[in-house]
Amino acid sequence: MAKERLQKVLARAGVASRREAEEMIRQGRVDVNGRMVTELGTKVDPEQDEIRVDGVRVRLDQVRKRYIALHKPRHYITTMRDQFGRKTVVDLVPFAAEEHLVPVGRLDAESEGLILLTNDGDLVNVLTHPRYQHEKEYVVEVYGHPNEDFFEAVKHGVVLEDGTRTLPAKVRVERKTDDTTILRVILREGRKRQIRRMFGILGHPVRKLKRVRIGPITLGNLPRGAWRELTPKEVKALQQLVREQTRKTKTARRPRQRRRR
Incomplete structure (x- = not known):
């Protein structure tokens, strides 16, 4: 079997996401064949090499996907x-x-x-x-009653305190109370405390926030x-999502052929 990057093997084994696996490697928590590995470029053969995280052996063939x-x-x-x-x-x-x-x-x-x-x-x-920009949907209660300028700003992107602009988002009013407004918000990115930062800058701080959907999966009555x-x-819907994004990524990386004149 061809060798793969260690963090990719750890992610495929379900130990952590690739970024979290990279952090584990940096922290010296991963051993390969009895030796600590801290280099992110390290490649391993998951069928031949013995990989351990915090002393526990990683086995690809025993992973049950949950x-x-x-x-x-x-x-x-x-x-x-x-x-x-x-x-x-x-x-x-x-x-x-x-x-x-x-x-x-x-x-x-x-x-x-x-x-x-x-x-x-x-x-x-x-x-x-x-880069994949999957939709995430939220029900958000804000203080006050936003005006049209608020909705236009959210739809076109809000400049945050660090000078960056958010991607355009969808927002609509669900209902109003005397002092607050309930909004339905759909984002295609996930910056840290993004909705709270956006709405605070626009003058309507968040009182409550609940996420109700990630991609095709909904919270429902849980x-x-x-x-x-x-x-x-x-x-099946999630696995289809993975296949589609993998195909798109491979297509985007494929070099364009020059046309013959």
Whole structure:
């Protein structure tokens, strides 16, 4: 078997996303054939080399792909473990740590809603990489009643405090109360605390935020703190997403042939 980059093998084995696997390598948590590896360019043969993470051997042939939908409550951190000892989304799924389930789609501690957990490294890469621009849908309650300038700014992109502009987003009013407005928002990117930053700059700070959809997967009536296995139909939809993005990426990388004159 041809050799592959170590972080790609770890992601395919469901240990972590590629970016998280790279961080594990930098931290010296990965051994290959008994030797610590810290170089990101290291290539391995997953059929011949013995790979261990934190002392536990990684076996590609024993990985059962799991796909979990979780309703993250407020005050939980979207990570596998937290250096400050705070509660994480992994704590809500009993087998998540043992099966190396990785959270897909981050939410800040004050937000709630849909998080996917999986050990399918290819899926994690497709759903989290910025270039793929998958839709994520939110129900957001903001203070005040936004005017037309607010909606135009969101639809055309908001300049953040760091000087960068967000991608155009979709937004519509769901309903209004005396002091707040409930909005339905669809993004195609996932910057840190993006909606809170956008709406704060536009003069309507967020009171509550809940994500209700990631790509083809919806939160539905799943209670806070509860989780469920994705249905075969949902898994098929996600796998189709991976195949389409892989095909597009290969096509984009293919060199153009010059036309003969």
